[in-house]
Amino acid sequence: MKKLLFLFDTDPMPSVFDTVVGYDGGADRVTGYANVTPDNVGGLVDGTIFTRGGQDKQNTAIFIGGGDMAKGEALLKAVQKKFFGPFRVSVMLDPNGSNTTAAAGVALLAKTTKLKGKKAVVLAGTGPVGMRAAALLAQEGADVSLTSRSKERAENAARAIEARFGVKVKPVQGADESARAKDVEGAEIVLAAGAIGIELLKASHWEHNSTIEAVADVNAQPPLGLEGIEATDKGKERDGVICFGALGIGGLKLKLHRACIGWLFESSDALLDAEEIYALAKEMA
Numbered sequence: 665m666k667k668l669l670f671l672f673d674t675d676p677m678p679s680v681f682d683t684v685v686g687y688d689g690g691a692d693r694v695t696g697y698a699n700v701t702p703d704n705v706g707g708l709v710d711g712t713i714f715t716r717g718g719q720d721k722q723n724t725a726i727f728i729g730g731g732d733m734a735k736g737e738a739l740l741k742a743v744q745k746k747f748f749g750p751f752r753v754s755v756m757l758d759p760n761g762s763n764t765t766a767a768a769g770v771a772l773l774a775k776t777t778k779l780k781g782k783k784a785v786v787l788a789g790t791g792p793v794g795m796r797a798a799a800l801l802a803q804e805g806a807d808v809s810l811t812s813r814s815k816e817r818a819e820n821a822a823r824a825i826e827a828r829f830g831v832k833v834k835p836v837q838g839a840d841e842s843a844r845a846k847d848v849e850g851a852e853i854v855l856a857a858g859a860i861g862i863e864l865l866k867a868s869h870w871e872h873n874s875t876i877e878a879v880a881d882v883n884a885q886p887p888l889g890l891e892g893i894e895a896t897d898k899g900k901e902r903d904g905v906i907c908f909g910a911l912g913i914g915g916l917k918l919k920l921h922r923a924c925i926g927w928l929f930e931s932s933d934a935l936l937d938a939e940e941i942y943a944l945a946k947e948m949a
């Protein structure tokens with residue numbers, strides 16, 4: 665029986681990245697739908713749950729993607745609402761690679777240094793990756809701040825994280841590089857989660873900082889989020905700071921993403937969200 669992965673994307677086009685990784689993770693066929701919303705997803709879910717019976721059902725799975733965490737989470741709720749009794753299939757939530765990327769980055773940091781009680785700053789943490797990374801760091805017991813160019817966006821992100829994960833992160837405004845340099849004063853961990861190709865800090869803002877132990881940057885496209893690291897850094901020590909660049913994190917992210925796709929087809933009731941994906945990332949890191 666063919667393994668079918670249905671990609672429900674909240675964006676105007678289904679993600680090519682998620683389609684490729686769907687195949688590489690073991691799906692025989694990946695079918696992407698765009699502009700999927702809680703209002704139009706019902707019929708799509710019906711097609712996944714009423715077509716195969718018994719153990720055969722585990723050969724059908726759903727992947728929820730797109731560039732908006734809140735829309736992805738709302739879509740996940742709507743999908744789960746359609747399930748009843750054995751009429752369900754496994755589902756993974758990973759808008760913009762948020763869960764897999766954040767889980768890989770935080771798992772690598774956790775392997776490098778103790779996170780509990782550490783002061784961690786997630787720079788430009790209002791996107792899907794940054795919000796998940798902030799939540800995972802806080803769940804590990806770090807004292808987390810999350811920056812945004814806008815105080816209001818930082819506060820909204822902190823509220824959404826608390827509502828979903830029950831952990832508090834401190835919203836901080838970091839309007840420009842010099843403000844963000846102040847935001848990382850006294851920090852022990854810095855995770856840069858800014859948009860692609862956006863520099864968030866100069867090397868001088870973090871390299872000679874006496875408290876920073878480890879930094880991670882998920883942006884792979886120059887200029888990198890943190891000047892002074894290389895995208896390929898994977899635990900490289902620079903001036904006493906352990907560094908992880910986007911490609912150093914991306915290797916684990918891709919392995920993790922593929923492993924999660926394989927996991928979806930092992931049963932018909934798996935739910936792969938931040939907690940499940942992070943637990944696997946820690947095993948794989």
Ligand code: NAP
Pocket residue numbers: 760761762765788789790791792793794811812813814817818857858859860861862882883884910911913914915917918
């Ligand atoms: P995103 O939503 O595109 O951007 C994150 C935040 O960056 C935004 O919320 C915004 O925050 C801030 N930002 C945007 N333009 C900015 C500017 N000019 N100056 C300062 N801040 C700016 O990002 P995402 O989807 O969460 O992804 C985060 C990063 O992870 C991206 O670089 C993406 O390419 C990367 N990524 C890496 C991997 C990997 O395997 N390494 C996988 C997936 C994604 P405010 O507007 O609130 O300031």
